[in-house]
Amino acid sequence: MIIESSKIGDLPQIITVSRKTGVFSEEEVDTVDELFRGYLKSPVESGYNFLTAREGDKVVGYACWGPTALSKGAVDLYWICTASEAQGKGVANGLFEAVKEAARQAGRWIIVIWTSSRDEYQPARSFYLRMGCTQAAQLPDFYDRGDDLCVFYLKL
Amino acid sequence: MIIESSKIGDLPQIITVSRKTGVFSEEEVDTVDELFRGYLKSPVESGYNFLTAREGDKVVGYACWGPTALSKGAVDLYWICTASEAQGKGVANGLFEAVKEAARQAGRWIIVIWTSSRDEYQPARSFYLRMGCTQAAQLPDFYDRGDDLCVFYLKL
Numbered sequence: 018m019i020i021e022s023s024k025i026g027d028l029p030q031i032i033t034v035s036r037k038t039g040v041f042s043e044e045e046v047d048t049v050d051e052l053f054r055g056y057l058k059s060p061v062e063s064g065y066n067f068l069t070a071r072e073g074d075k076v077v078g079y080a081c082w083g084p085t086a087l088s089k090g091a092v093d094l095y096w097i098c099t100a101s102e103a104q105g106k107g108v109a110n111g112l113f114e115a116v117k118e119a120a121r122q123a124g125r126w127i128i129v130i131w132t133s134s135r136d137e138y139q140p141a142r143s144f145y146l147r148m149g150c151t152q153a154a155q156l157p158d159f160y161d162r163g164d165d166l167c168v169f170y171l172k173l
Numbered sequence: 174m175i176i177e178s179s180k181i182g183d184l185p186q187i188i189t190v191s192r193k194t195g196v197f198s199e200e201e202v203d204t205v206d207e208l209f210r211g212y213l214k215s216p217v218e219s220g221y222n223f224l225t226a227r228e229g230d231k232v233v234g235y236a237c238w239g240p241t242a243l244s245k246g247a248v249d250l251y252w253i254c255t256a257s258e259a260q261g262k263g264v265a266n267g268l269f270e271a272v273k274e275a276a277r278q279a280g281r282w283i284i285v286i287w288t289s290s291r292d293e294y295q296p297a298r299s300f301y302l303r304m305g306c307t308q309a310a311q312l313p314d315f316y317d318r319g320d321d322l323c324v325f326y327l328k329l
Contacts, residue, residue, distance in 0.1 A: 089317040127314055154310030156326050158283055161245040168324070170312050 018108065020115045023067035023079060028053050030076035031069070034100045040137050049096070052081060065095075068115050070108050077103035080112040082119065085129060092120045094130045097144075113148050117173055126173045134165035145169045174264065176271045179223035179235060184209050186232035187225070190256045196293045205252070208237060221251075224271050226264050233259035236268040238275065241285060248276045250286045253300075269304050273329055282329045290321035301325045 023031070028050070035041045035049050055063030064086070070078040078099040085091035094116055099108040120128055130145055132138050134155065146152070150169040159166035179187070184206070191197045191205050211219030220242070226234040234255040241247035250272055255264040276284055286301055288294050290311065302308070306325040315322035 085315075088315055088322075091312075091315050091322075126318075127312065129312065129315070153312050154324055156247075156283070156285065156309050156324070157328065159241075159244055159247050159285070159326075162282075166244075166247075168310055168312070170315075172313065 018070055018072050018077065018106070018111060020068055020070045020111050023053070023056070023069040025057055027067075027069045027071075027076050027079070031067070031079050031098075034076060034079065034098055035096075037101045038098060049081070052095070056081075066119065068112060068119065070099075070112055072103075076100065077106075078108040078112055080116050082116050082128075084123060084125065090126045091129050092116075092123065092125050092127075094128050097141075109144060110148070113144075117171070121173055128171045128173065130169040132167050132169070133160055134167055138167075142167060142169075145171075174226055174228050174233065174262070174267060176224055176226045176267050179209070179212070179225040181213055183223075183225045183227075183232050183235070187223070187235050187254075190232060190235065190254055191252075193257045194254060205237070208251070212237075222275065224268060224275065226255075226268055228259075232256065233262075234264040234268055236272050238272050238284075240279060240281065246282045247285050248272075248279065248281050248283075250284050253297075265300060266304070269300075273327070277329055284327045284329065286325040288323050288325070289316055290323055294323075298323060298325075301327075 031053060032046060032050060035046050052065045053067055056065040056067050060066050064083040066082050068080045069076055080097045081095040082092050085093050097109050097112050132141055150171045152167060153170050154168040156166040187209060188202060188206060191202050208221045209223055212221040212223050216222045220239040222238050224236045225232055236253045237251040238248050241249050253265050253268050288297055306327045308323060308325050310324040312322040
């Protein structure tokens with residue numbers, strides 16, 4: 018597996034990978050598409066960066082991150098997403114390490130993750146804790162009634 | 174004092190009020206200007222709303238808030254700002270109550286405030302606690318080294 022900056026041709030597979038997780042709503046899939054196009058135009062202007070994990074021609078996962086507005090030190094980690102058929106092979110771990118390295122190279126020192134308290138995000142929340150993140154906050158009913166905001170962070 | 178949706182002619186006084194607090198950097202003053210223009214064009218499209226507290230012709234304070242992206246329930250309260258010569262008259266309290274009312278009318282149920290741990294924001298942090306907000310998180314070195322993110326919220 019190699020992890021590198023995403024290429025223009027990765028988009029269809031990135032969309033497929035997102036869809037097949039079963040966690041993304043169609044609206045969220047559209048958002049991935051939109052952010053990827055912003056990244057292709059200009060990572061700096063759009064504020065979005067994509068990393069692809071690839072095995073041969075196959076996209077087995079991706080990460081999307083970007084510097085946090087108004088912050089000198091933070092990056093937002095928007096998504097880490099592994100292809101359903103590639104689960105359990107350390108793809109997400111590899112992507113998380115790559116985001117840490119990219120954040121460091123961007124001169125930043127804290128990774129911030131906003132995620133949901135919903136059941137389908139339990140694997141994501143467990144993953145961030147395994148990666149050494151701290152849960153900084155849980156804001157009740159933030160996304161919707163019964164759907165809290167969970168904020169995690171990792172100091173580099 | 175009356176509090177109402179800001180009018181186009183309020184902008185110069187809003188800029189002056191912001192500058193005279195001594196807390197806004199010139200970059201932040203520019204941001205206020207930009208968001209106000211977005212609000213004038215379209216509060217819905219820009220996502221920014223301004224409320225003016227006024228005594229006669231004089232702007233004695235303002236608030237800027239907007240619905241939080243990706244959330245059904247939250248609004249972000251960006252700034253509440255009182256003219257230095259009008260401190261201690263309940264202007265900020267009045268503006269905070271007006272933001273609560275506007276958030277309710279927008280069908281939203283939680284107000285979220287992101288602010289800094291720096292000394293010059295101590296009065297702001299105390300104010301939000303007095304208004305009944307809960308501090309949900311403090312993310313170390315988020316804005317800059319030694320400059321933490323403090324997240325407050327109020328359930329309506």
